[in-house]
Amino acid sequence: MFAGLQDLGVANGEDLKETLTNCTEPLKAIEQFQTENGVLLPSLQSALPFLDLHGTPRLEFHQSVFDELRDKLLERVSAIASEGKAEERYKKLEDLLEKSFSLVKMPSLQPVVMCVMKHLPKVPEKKLKLVMADKELYRACAVEVKRQIWQDNxxxxxxxxxxxxxxxxxxxxxxxxxxxxxxxxxxxxxxxxxxxxxxxxxxxxxxxxxxxxxxxxxxxxxxxxxxxxxxxxxxxxxxxxxxxxxxxxxxxxxxxxxxxxxxxxxxxxxxxxxxxxxxxxxxxxxxxxxxxxxxxxxxxxxxxxxxxxxxxxxxxxxxxxxxxxxxxxxxxxxxxxxxxxxxxxxxxxxxxxxxxxxxxxxxxxxxxxxxxxxxxxxxxxxxxxxxxxxxxxxxxxxxxxxxxxxxxxxxxxxxxxxxxxxxxGLYYVLHITKQRNKNALLRLLPGLVETFGDLAFGDIFLHLLMGNLALLADEFALEDFCRSLFDGFLLTASPRCLHPAGLRAGGGRGGGGRFWAPPTRPLLWPLPGRRTCSATCCGSSSTCTTGWPRPGWTPCARRWSPRARWVPCLPGLCRPPCPQAGRGGGGGAAPNHALSPLQSGEAVKELYSQLGERLEQLEHRKPSPAQAAETPALELPLPAVSTPAGL
Structure with missing residues (x-):
């Protein structure tokens, strides 16, 4: 708590302890210690007994004085950092840092030292290393100081x-x-x-x-x-x-x-x-x-x-x-x-x-x-x-x-x-859907079953399509429309886009957080031709593919060019996906089972279960031809979807 005071010639608790241990008259020793280390203000000596009469502890008084002086010092440091020529003010701050840095681990004075470092455009390398080596000091220092640490680390x-x-x-x-x-x-x-x-x-x-x-x-x-x-x-x-x-x-x-x-x-x-x-x-x-x-x-x-x-x-x-x-x-x-x-x-x-x-x-x-x-x-x-x-x-x-x-x-x-x-073509489909052009939508849907890279089943396109389909809510009461949309388009994703071998956590074509690919080529698991590096940065013994894999390149780069070197992996983000991740239903299951949200959150799985139950109920309650026109609209509660785990 009092680390660094001795370096400045200021007595601390250890000095008082030693004095009391070796003295013969403790009361006189305490009085002398207070006189030597108290506030050196003559007019204060007569005021202190007055505070004693009011029951104000000396500690409380000195603490309030200390806090006030510290605030004034912080204001003065900020003023020095903005006054005069750059060379002069930085010289003053460097001198102040040199004198006060020994107190950096003293909680009550640490803000002053950190404030001085914050206003220095270049903190001495030795002091930066001391801060970086101490986790508590590193957390306490300002982002301006951390920048100087980060740029070389x-x-x-x-x-x-x-x-x-x-x-x-x-x-x-x-x-x-x-x-x-x-x-x-x-x-x-x-x-x-x-x-x-x-x-x-x-x-x-x-x-x-x-x-x-x-x-x-x-x-x-x-x-x-x-x-x-x-x-x-x-x-x-x-x-x-x-x-x-x-x-x-x-x-x-x-x-x-x-x-x-x-x-x-x-x-x-x-x-x-x-x-x-x-x-x-x-x-x-x-x-x-x-x-x-x-x-x-x-x-x-x-x-x-x-x-x-x-x-x-x-x-x-x-x-x-x-x-x-x-x-x-x-x-x-x-x-x-x-x-x-x-x-x-x-x-x-x-x-x-x-x-x-x-x-x-x-x-x-x-x-x-x-x-x-x-x-x-x-x-x-x-x-x-x-x-x-x-x-x-x-x-x-x-x-x-x-x-x-x-x-x-x-x-x-x-x-x-x-x-x-x-x-x-996909954006044209979104356009006609937004225009409530059912005829054009039904005409184009069959063409979306097979698209380049399965872009029609990308997260962003489906996200926008579902939003636009809300404008065609009345059409969902028609069997032909539902059959074309679900059986003719959405359910065709089952055997191809949701195959476990094609799933990969992390981004995907089409712009979502997932990547849906045919099982014939599970891209990026691993990327062909990639070098691998020991994944110590990933916290596991596995290997991870690293960016910019070009012959003759070596790890740890800072510039992006063919002559550059690799950028190191980021902890928690470079771990390659587990080939078993997201494996859910077995092969050969019914289409509805194959469409189960293998990598989604619990809320999505619950919604999927509710949808399945609702469809079963509707299957058992098929209306007679006379009642077909009065088929109730399908309504399901839509709970908030939790954030999918992992990248």
């Missing part, structure tokens, strides 16, 4: 960042799998500014401060984790962190991040949920401005464009442009804005492949996508418009027109073989 910084990244992913999954879902409130409803006020983003922003080195470390962690897990939420965090620093006007970082202005412009588009012509030209200018020799910037730009919020905005804008082109009778190839949107989408969708291959080059645009697929999609818009106009005609003018119920084979093939076509 990547592993320690990783320990601090790891829980925040894990919390961020869990929060995104919780929002994505929430039952509080409607067409007006979904995963993409919060504005960018609202999302940046989240706890994790704010903490990371505070931890990074103006330190470029720490910012670079965070980006390295995000790139590595994105490469390892394919979880696109790390891309969201990368953009949110940069824009959070932008809002605080941290020029030291924003000025050196080549993606700053691009992200700023894209953030404005996400806020408006549309990419207009002006901002489209700005974004194009940033892409065209990437100079030869700086192609690695495309890696970060692609990661920012891979953010689900960016993909959502670009896809919505693409569908909207297609509708406008129908009204203008213009082909997609003649629209520069549409071609740019497709260029941005292609760059975002190819982020993982670009980072994994280290080939920083924009993916080539598929010519057939522009000349065949998009015109085909526009023809669907024309079919809808023609049918709607015909339905509004007077009865005597109506022609016997039926809504097309088949899909061109080439359209289905595009959805299966081209990711860009699949993404645009």
């Amino acid at each position: 990547q592993a320690l910084f990783g320990d601090e960042v790891s829980p925040l990244l894990k919390q961020y992913i869990l929060e995104k999954e919780s929002a994505l799998f929430s039952t509080e879902l409607s067409v007006l409130h979904n995963f993409f409803s919060p504005s960018p500014k609202t999302r940046r006020q989240g706890e994790v983003v704010q903490k990371l922003t505070q931890m990074v401060g103006k330190n470029v080195k720490l910012y670079d470390m965070v980006l390295q962690f995000l790139r590595t984790l994105f490469l390892r897990t394919r979880n696109v939420h790390y891309c969201t965090l990368r953009a949110e962190l940069l824009m959070s620093l932008h809002e605080l006007d941290v020029g030291d970082i924003c000025s050196v991040d080549p993606c700053h202005k691009f992200t700023w412009c894209l953030d404005a588009c996400i806020r408006e949920r549309f990419v207009d012509s002006k901002r489209a030209r700005e974004l194009q200018g940033f892409l065209d401005g990437v100079k030869k020799g700086q192609e690695q910037v495309l890696g970060d730009l692609s990661m920012i464009l891979c953010d689900p919020f960016a993909i959502n905005t670009l896809s919505l804008s693409t569908v909207r442009h297609l509708q406008e082109l129908v009204g203008q009778e213009t082909l997609p190839r003649d629209s520069p804005d549409l071609l740019l949107l497709l260029r941005l989408l292609a760059l975002g969708q190819g982020a993982w492949d670009m980072i994994d291959s280290q080939v920083f080059k924009e993916p080539k645009m598929e010519v057939e996508l522009i000349t065949r697929f998009l015109p085909m999609l526009m023809s669907f818009v024309v079919d809808d418009h023609t049918f709607n106009v015909d339905q509004k005609l007077p009865a005597e003018e109506k022609a016997p027109v039926t809504y097309p119920n088949t899909l061109p084979e080439s359209f289905t093939k595009f959805l299966q073989e081209h990711r860009m076509a699949c993404e645009v």
Whole structure:
């Protein structure tokens, strides 16, 4: 408690104990000790007896004086840190730290020492090591001091960042799998500014401060984790962190991040949920401005464009442009804005492949996508418009027109073989569902059974689709609609997308917290061609795949380039998934059993059980033909879904 007082020549409890042990008159010894070590103020000597008469203990008096002096000293230290020239004030603070550091373990004076260290831009290395070696001191020091420790200790910084990244992913999954879902409130409803006020983003922003080195470390962690897990939420965090620093006007970082202005412009588009012509030209200018020799910037730009919020905005804008082109009778190839949107989408969708291959080059645009697929999609818009106009005609003018119920084979093939076509096609399905266009939805649903990478069964698409289907609540009373939706689409996911061998905890294509893949290729378990490192950082004896696996590279890197080295694994986030994780029902079970939520929380499993019981009840209570029109709507309580465990 009194550590360090002797170094300053101030008597402490041990000195008093020794004095009382060796003295012959204890009362005189105590009085002399009080005189030598008390408050050296002559006028105080006459006031102390007066306090004694009022029953005020001397300890209480001295403690109040001590607290007052400490507060004054803290104010003075803060004043010194803001007065005069930088060299002079830092010299004063360094001298003060040298004199007071011996008291750093004394609880009553520790705040003063920590305050001095907080205002020093560079604390002496020796003192930083002493603080880092003592857990109590490390926890007590300000984040400004911790930054100086972290920038030279990547592993320690990783320990601090790891829980925040894990919390961020869990929060995104919780929002994505929430039952509080409607067409007006979904995963993409919060504005960018609202999302940046989240706890994790704010903490990371505070931890990074103006330190470029720490910012670079965070980006390295995000790139590595994105490469390892394919979880696109790390891309969201990368953009949110940069824009959070932008809002605080941290020029030291924003000025050196080549993606700053691009992200700023894209953030404005996400806020408006549309990419207009002006901002489209700005974004194009940033892409065209990437100079030869700086192609690695495309890696970060692609990661920012891979953010689900960016993909959502670009896809919505693409569908909207297609509708406008129908009204203008213009082909997609003649629209520069549409071609740019497709260029941005292609760059975002190819982020993982670009980072994994280290080939920083924009993916080539598929010519057939522009000349065949998009015109085909526009023809669907024309079919809808023609049918709607015909339905509004007077009865005597109506022609016997039926809504097309088949899909061109080439359209289905595009959805299966081209990711860009699949993404645009899925957002067109979301658009027609939001427009309550039942006929168009039923026409397109069969084409979603087989899509590129099973994107139609990705978490984000299903999340949005379920919200939009709420607008078609009345249609669920019709057997044909339910059969097409459930039997023709949703239940087809059973044998392929929920196969235990294809499950992988952590991110997935389609943007959710899970990865659904056919059992023929359980991706990332492990990633082919990956080097492995001893997973001591993961706290287990197993091995984990590490980011940037290129020949000749060695662990522990700080720069992201082909000449760089690996970024170390983050504790708790680099552990490879267990191949037995999530194994539930046995093979060959009924479709409903195969659809059981193998890796979901208890709330989801309970909801699944209730749904099964309800379906059984309805099966036993099949109505007679006369009662078929009065079939009650299916109603189930929707409890709040708990956050899925693990990444």
